[in-house]
Amino acid sequence: MAATLHDVARLAGVSFKTVSNVVNDYPHVRPSTRQRVQAAIEQLGYQPNLSARSLRSGRSDAISLAVPELRLPYFAELADEVIRAAERRGLVVLIEQTNRDRRREVDLLSSNRLRMVDGLLFSPLGMGEEDAGLLEIGVPLVLLGERLFHPSVDHVMIQNVEAARGATRYLLERGRRRIAVVGYHPGEVIGSAGLRFRGYREALEEAGVPLDERLLGVAQLWHRHQGAEAAHQLLDSGAEFDAVFAFNDTLALGAMHALLAAGRRVPEDVAVVGFDNTDDGQYSQPSLTTIDPGRREIADRAVETLARRIADRDLPVQHVEVGWSLVERESS
Amino acid sequence: MAATLHDVARLAGVSFKTVSNVVNDYPHVRPSTRQRVQAAIEQLGYQPNLSARSLRSGRSDAISLAVPELRLPYFAELADEVIRAAERRGLVVLIEQTNRDRRREVDLLSSNRLRMVDGLLFSPLGMGEEDAGLLEIGVPLVLLGERLFHPSVDHVMIQNVEAARGATRYLLERGRRRIAVVGYHPGEVIGSAGLRFRGYREALEEAGVPLDERLLGVAQLWHRHQGAEAAHQLLDSGAEFDAVFAFNDTLALGAMHALLAAGRRVPEDVAVVGFDNTDDGQYSQPSLTTIDPGRREIADRAVETLARRIADRDLPVQHVEVGWSLVERESS
DNA sequence: ATCTCGTTTCACAACGTTGTAAAAGTGCTC
DNA sequence: GAGCACTTTTACAACGTTGTGAAACGAGAT
Structure with a gap:
């Protein structure tokens, strides 16, 4: 089967430990020996057995x-x-x-x-x-x-908090006042939903804009489908909103899809901002403003x-x- | 550190080979022994060393x-x-x-x-x-x-050939006659591009629709960006088309984006069909007709x-x- | 008791590698 | 030409597991 240190050693006429030394670039190997061993390695196509190496060294890389x-x-x-x-x-x-x-x-x-x-x-x-x-x-x-x-x-x-605050501030700076969120998890404090909501809330507070519970679109799973559903619920609730901050891009795309299907123009009627900067927001129609989390x-x-x-x-x-x-x- | 067969054996008062037999469900182990060994395994939280197992057995799973x-x-x-x-x-x-x-x-x-x-x-x-x-x-x-x-x-x-033929046939059956492709690789015979093109060509032949070279949108890489570019080129060429068959969904979404941006309505002016049935075509705007390759x-x-x-x-x-x-x- | 045969347990040798430490080789100094 | 200090090579013992085959055990038949 596959060649081992012993096979190479036999061919090169050295002890198998010398072959090991060559393989591991141990410095004290005579150049002529090294060369001979290298040639044998080439000839046999030797490759170290990683299980053995890992067993011995305790590392698998x-x-x-x-x-x-x-x-x-x-x-x-x-x-x-x-x-x-x-x-x-x-x-x-x-x-x-x-x-x-x-x-x-x-x-x-x-x-x-x-x-x-x-x-x-x-x-x-x-x-x-x-x-x-x-x-x-x-x-x-x-x-x-x-x-x-x-x-x-x-x-x-x-x-998370800072980035979500940044996204919300950005919408506020552009004159949006009725900013809905999509992806809210009621009661959550840590977790992406909790932290991003906190950033959103803080930005509203800073700007003196009251938080409207009706604009909190719940979505436990952050899939497109749930984003679309949350948007539908926001629309059906009758609450006015001129922006959506979705807690990730997938939700944002789902929500945007629903908004467009319902005849809202994006961004004219509703601005949409996502979170994650995944590739698919780049070529959506319209393309998606988002937070790049690096x-x-x-x-x-x-x-x-x-x-x-x-x-x-x-x-x-x-x-x-x-x-x-x-x-x-x-x-x- | 981590417990070995030997550690378990010592605790259970048996040879390490017996422990190995228990671990590997070897049938000839006295129930009482098995129980004692199991207890020792539990107590020490023994887990087999996979490197050693793999070295010995030649399999890593x-x-x-x-x-x-x-x-x-x-x-x-x-x-x-x-x-x-x-x-x-x-x-x-x-x-x-x-x-x-x-x-x-x-x-x-x-x-x-x-x-x-x-x-x-x-x-x-x-x-x-x-x-x-x-x-x-x-x-x-x-x-x-x-x-x-x-x-x-x-x-x-x-x-590939059959599915691409199916996609093209589908467009033909719905009355489209000027079907552009996106993702063409000139000269390629095998490869996804080559095979899907063959299916396209065969479907056109079957229907007696002539193949128009100007409708072959080249895209070496199948990314959204290239799909958008190919669509732009098709539009700029001035050649009329009422459908696009993109060789994958990513291209299709990019092309669709470009078409919509250029004021074409999808599907009214141009029908778009993709290939792959990836999740992102499901919630695009409009959602994407595509080949599901299973x-x-x-x-x-x-x-x-x-x-x-x-x-x-x-x-x-x-x-x-x-x-x-x-x-x-x-x-x- | 003794023998036989099947069940249960165990000792030993791999698997292929690296670390340790000792042996062998080389070159220099006096 | 022995002594010393290197450099180079080697022998041996792990690492923790499984396969092989032999040893020990136990039960039933004689």
């Missing part, structure tokens, strides 16, 4: 990325960037889908599939605050997003943080926040 | 999926389904992105990262027919898509084929074609 669903554009783009960032550091990425299901998330944390990798990037969506204790697993872990926190676990997140930076910082945690488990806990910006397009 | 870019909705949804299908079979999925770059694809095939997994699902986009020989790697491999073929390599694909079935058959190949390398070569259907929405 693989990490897991656990996301709710890859088909959601936000997570697809996040995974894309995570894979790129990991590759830059010589790591390979294994992807787990949790379907935003608490049980699956909890199971994952103690799964022996985790033992195949050096660490986990985890974007939880089903677990709640009461589950935070379960995050203390013996494996390097970096949390993504704003659903779950734990003081002793590394975390990379975006500035996904590339999130991915890069997350992988970096995990790599450092893997290298040194005693590092102080990292809580990283990355910057955001507003991308202005046709919908506002 | 992991597969790689290599796709051009995860941010493209088609591949995100494909990866989503592949991960689900793999999980049903107890396999874990590692994802590689090739950026549709020939060099990266070629490198991947001989990468030692492949040695970490039992097999590879490969959706090539950069390699050409002349590279087919490179597919003969010593690792179980299943090809996806229509870019590359090799008689001795398993393959799962969709019925992605779930593709993923399932692909993983199944790979699993069988892993289990038995001497199996006859499998070439699988999955069915398609037309999803009618507002754009036509």
